[in-house]
Amino acid sequence: MKENSFANSEFMDFVYSVHENMVKNDIMLIYEGEVNQDITKTFTTLTQKNLEESEANLPIKKRVYHVMVECLQNIGKHSDNAESGLPEIPGTGIFMVSKSTEGYYVITGNPVANSRIDEIAEMIETVNKMDKDEIKAYYKKKILESRISEKGGAGLGFIDIVKKTGNKIDFHFQKINDIASFFVMKTYIN
DSSP, X not given: OOGGGGGSHHHHHHHHHHHHHHHHTTEXXXXXXXXXXXXXXXXXXXXXXXXXXXXXXXXXXXXXXXXXXXXXXXXXXXXOOXXXXXXXXXXXXXEXXXXXXXXXXXXXXXXXXXXXXXXXXXXXXXXXXXXXHHHHHHHHHHHHHOOOBTTBSTTHHHHHHHHHHXXXXXXXXXXXXXXEEEEEEEEXXX
């Protein structure tokens, strides 16, 4: 974005549009940028404070917190960027928490290599098809057979999110270029 674009009316309209959409969709928190341990700690503290002030029951608050931490860690560990050999992609992600009448949404987005799309989609679709007991057994199986690397382990985050929420993960890949796509994941907690 050009430095002088902040002064034009189109940008001012954009700012109002962002605000209007945040209010309309009851977005409590939104962030775009690098996700690291400090950012995760800051947002978990901020969201925890917002949840304490809400009328949600304690189990929902705990699940929101847990899913939020898992999602932020996923962005920090799995966003494909220059360090992953993909210099064309910014090393950033987006994170949102939104309130609904019955619960909360945690929505994340980050760049991923196109070569990883099928693997990610298959992991999520596999877990989304399972019932509660199958998820528990699958989680235990994955822990026993997985070698957890620096980046994490074999889709355990997706399994854990579905296990904790009891809801399916909604996801989408938006193509950025021939190398990467933007992976959007939406989780509902009620």
